[in-house]
Amino acid sequence: MAAIGKIRSWGTVLVIVIGIALFAFIAEEFVRSTESMRNDSRQQIGEVLGKKISVQEFQSLIEEYQEVIKMTQQRENFSEEEHNQIKDLVWNTYVQTALIENEAEKLGLTVTDKEMMAVLAEGTNPMLSQTPFVNQQTGRFDSNQLKKFLADYKQMKGTNPQLAQQYETIYRYWTFIEKSLRQQLLAQKYQALLAGCLLSNPVEAKMAHQATVEESDITLAAFPYTSVKEADAKLTDADLKSKYEEMKEMFRQINESRSVKYVSFRVTPSAADRKAKQAEVAEFAKNLATVDDPSEIIRKSLSQVAYLGMPQSKSAFPSDIAMRLDSIAVGTVYGPVENKMDGTLNVIRLISKQQVPDSVQFRVIHVGAETLEATRTKADSIYNAVKGGADFETLAKKYGQTGEKTWLTGAQYESAPSLDKDSKSYLQTLTTLSAGDVANVQLSSANIIVQVLDRKSFQEKYVAAVIKTAITFSKDTYSKEYNKFSQFVSESKNIEELEKNAKKNGYEVNELSDITTSQHNIAGVRATRDALKWVFDAKKGEVSPLYECGNNDNLLVVALSAINEEGYRSLDDPQVKEFVKSEALRDKQAEVLLAKANGIKDIKGAQAKGAQIVPVPQITFASPVFVQATGSVEPALSGAVSAVKQGAFASHPVKGNAGIYLFKVDKKKNIPSKFDAKAVQAQERQRIMQYAGNYMQELYQNAEIKDNRYLFF
Secondary structure (H helix, E strand, O other), X not given: OHHHHHHHHOHHHHHXXXXXXXXXXXXXXXXXXXXXXXXXXXXXXXXXXXEEXXXXXXXXXXXXXXXXXXXXXXXXXXXXXXXXXXXXXXXXXXXXXXXXXXXXXXHOOOOOHHHHHHHHHHOOOOOHHHOOOEOOOXXXXXXXXXXXXXXXXXXXXXXXXXXXXXXXXXXXXXXXXXXXXXXXXXXXXXXXXXXXXXXXXXXXXXXXXXXXXXXXXXXXXXXXXXXXXXXXXXXXXXXXXXXHHHHHHHHEEOOOEEEEEEEEEEOOOOHHHHHHHHHXXXXXXXXXXXXXXXXXXXHHOOOOOOOOOOOEOHHXXXXXXXXXXXXXXXXXXEEEEEEOOOOEEEXXXXXEEEEEEEEEEEEEEEXXXXXXXXXXXXXXXXXXXXXXOOOHHHHHHHOOOOXXXXXXXXXXXXXXXXXXXXXXXXXXXXXXXXXXXXXXXXOOOOEEEEEEEEEEEEEEEEEEEEEEEEOOOOHHHHHHHHHHHHHHHHOOOOHHHHHHHHHHHOXXXXXXXXXXXXXXXXXXXXXXXXXHHHHHHOOOOOEOOXXXXXXXXXXXXXXXXXXXXXXXXXXXXXXXXXXXXXXXXXXXXXXXXXXXXXXXXXXXXXXXXXXXXXXXXXXXXXXXXXXXXXXXXXXXXXXXXXXXXXXXXXXXXXXXXXXXXXXXXXXXXXXXXXXXXXXXXXXXHHHHHHHHOOHHHHHHHOOOOEEOHHHOO
C-alpha cells in the first residue's frame, strides 16, 4: 500500500514522463514516415495528371528507344547531345501519350485489335515501312511476313538458341512499333473527332475568296511612333499597371523557372603546354614513319582517329584529314600540322590506296563444335561441299541456319572505334573475295564459311594511320587557374561581390533567364547537372560552390538572381516590365499622334503635319501589308483599306503596330479568279484546324506536369 501511495504521489510527474515518451515515439515514426516519403519522391522522374513515373520506368523507356535506334541505324554509341535528344523525345512522347489517353478515356475512344489488324492488312502506314517485314518486290509492308516471323519466334526460342538473340531483338523492335502504332492511331482518332467540330460554310468561303481577289492601291500617310520622343509620351506607373493587367495572360507561367548570373571560365593550354605537345607529337611522327604496324603508336598518341588497318572511304575520316589524303604520296608521312579550328595536332601516314567495293552481297554458315579441332574439321567438310557444288542454303538449313543473302556496306564498319583480329580477318575476306568465291575463315574459337555473291560501288579507299591529338593544358596550368578561380569564388558571398570580384579578376559575368527543370545543362556547358540541381535547391541571392565541368576543362560558379514561380510573372520582373513599358509607351505615342492627326481631311493635310507619304500597291484583306516607312507588317491597315471605297480618304486614323496611318484609296480592282466554293471551304476548314492544333498546349497547361529529370539525367 505504501508503494501504491508513493506512485500516486508521483502521478503528475509520471503522466508528464509517459507523455514525453509517447510524443518521442510518435515523432520518431513521423520522421521515419516523412523520410520514407521523401526518399520515394526522390525516385520520381516526373508526374503527369497525378500519375508518377519512376526513374526505373523512364530508364526502361529510354533503353527501349535506344535499342530501336541501334537496330534501325546500325550503331552502338550515342554522344551526350544525342542522349539528351533521346531523353527529351521519350519524355515528350510519354507526356503527349498520357494526355491523349486521358482525353480518349473520357470520350470512350479506343483502338481495337480489329482496327490494328485492318491497318496491318492495308500495310500503308509509314511506320510499317520501317520494319523488317517489307516485301522486297512491292516495297510494301507484308503482314504475312510478320505472321511467319511471330510463329518462327515462338519456335526458335526453344529449338535454336543460336538465333534466339537475333529473333529477340527483332521481336522487341516489333513490339515497340506496335505500341507506337496504337498510340498514333488513338491520337488520330482524337484529332479527327476534334476536326469534326470545326466547320466552314459557303458564306464564309465567299468572303474568304473575296478577301484574296479584291486588290487596292493607296497613297499612305504614315506617322511613325518613333517620331514621338519618350519624354513627350509622359508614361506613368498607372499606365504600366493598366497595360500589365490588359496583357496579363501573356505572362502566365505554367512551370517554375529560375534566373541566374554566372561565371564560366574555360582553361586553355599555356605557351609552355603547346611547346611540349608539339615536341611529343613530332617524336610520334618520326616513329610512325618507320614502324610496320602503327597500332601501338596511334594508341599511345591518344589519337581521336582509330587505326583499323582496313581500307576506309574519305567519309570515315575527319574532314581536315580527308581533304589531305589525295595530296599525300603512298608510304609518306604528312605533319605534324596544327588545326586551329579544333585545337589539334595532326599527322598522317598513308599506307595504301585501293579500289574497293563499298557494297558486298554475301551469305555465311557459322560453324561451331565441342572442340576447336572438331570445329575446323567440320568447317573443312562444309567448305569442300560448297566448293563441290552443294547448294549453300540447303547446307545452311541442315545446320539450323538460313544462309540468306546479306549486304555489307563500308558505313557498317569504317567508323568503328576498333576492330579485333577476328573481325578484321572476316572483313578482309569479304572485301577481297571475287563474286562467286567461297572462303573458310578461321576465327579464334569458330569458323565461318562465307560466299561472296556480288560486289558494287567500287571506289578509292585509303589505309591511313592518323594521329589527331588535342593540344591540352598541363596539370600545372589547370592547378594555377583552379586556385585563382577558387579564390575568386570564396571571396564572393553574394551577387554584388561576385560581379565586383569578377571584374577585378578578369572574368565575365553572364545572365541566364527562365532556366527550367527540363534543361540538361547551364549555359551550354556539358556536365553541369550538379550546378543545375543546386539552382533549384538554392535561395534567391545565394552563390554556388565552384563546379568543375565541361570536358574537365571548365570552371563554373552560379548565383541565383530570381525565382520565377508558377503562375503570373509580376510587373516587378525586369523582362515583364520592359515588355509592358514598350507596349504602354506605344499606346502613349499613339495618343499623341492621334491628336496630331485629328481633323486631317486629305493627303496634303497629312503631309503638312509631318506625315511620310508613300504609295502602297496591291493590298488585299487576306494578306497583311508591309509598310516600308515604318518597317512593320500592319494587319489593321489591310482591314481598314478593304472597307474604304475607291477615291475616298480614310474617315479616321488607323492605329497600327509601328505607327498611325491615314490613306486615300486610289484604285480598287478584282483579280480574275474562279470561285470554287467547295475548295475554298476546305481551305478555310484547314486554316481553322491549324489554329485548333494548339489543343495539345491547352492539355499540357491543365495537366499539372512535373519534370524532375534534372535530378537524375
